[in-house]
């Protein structure tokens with residue numbers, strides 16, 4: 666069996682798979698260095714979910730070519746190719762730096778806003794890339810093995826704030842993802858998980874790219890958040906992932922045209938062009 670087939674088997678059975686040592690130390694260092702100036706801006710999480718001792722850097726894919734390469738990394742895309750329909754999109758892209766003293770994040774799954782009854786196929790696939798070693802003490806992601814297959818009742822009793830599932834029972838079901846920096850965990854949008862408590866003395870740096878079905882609304886509106894000039898310099902595949910693409914026959918069109926046209930140097934917005942033509946005819 667190929668390693669991709671084994672990874673897919675693990676994913677289907679358990680809801681997640683760890684891809685170890687995808688990046689070499691020099692690549693990991695370059696990512697840390699590119700991330701640091703954004704962390705230095707000092708923006709903190711705004712609530713318990715984002716994490717009050719956690720920093721998040723949103724729209725990471727638009728913040729430098731090192732991040733672009735990870736969003737279209739072949740080790741990830743060859744798995745996602747087998748899980749989502751052709752034309753799938755990037756739905757979220759953010760760095761997550763969990764500082765010492767941070768408490769565990771609420772247990773959740775990543776694609777709940779696609780309100781289709783569970784159990785169901787995942788509408789999105791998440792990745793979390795470690796930029797520091799993930800251990801059970803460092804704030805590494807924790808997953809509930811097999812929960813991607815749970816139904817709505819099982820999910821509700823586990824995740825509702827007034828759930829009568831004792832905290833210890835929930836904790837016993839969580840498995841820490843332990844992996845070295847440069848590795849990643851790829852998991853179903855239906856898998857229960859959380860960012861762990863950071864009981865170490867060092868920050869836990871990581872970043873997450875998430876992908877969704879081509880018919881699903883993206884969490885981040887990348888065609889607006891990523892500056893147009895940066896999008897123009899990206900690879901065709903990455904532009905497609907951001908949303909400069911059509912899900913046939915016409916989801917994603919702009920005034921009846923392919924959205925890639927908006928990146929042409931001589932592009933004029935169709936509405937502006939039409940209004941200019943009307944004004945010209947009126948003299």
Ligand SMILES: O=C(O)CCC(=O)C(=O)O
Pocket residue numbers: 714761770775793804805806807858859860861871
């Ligand atoms: O940082 C982590 O390990 C998990 C973060 C997460 O699941 C989220 O913010 O949705």
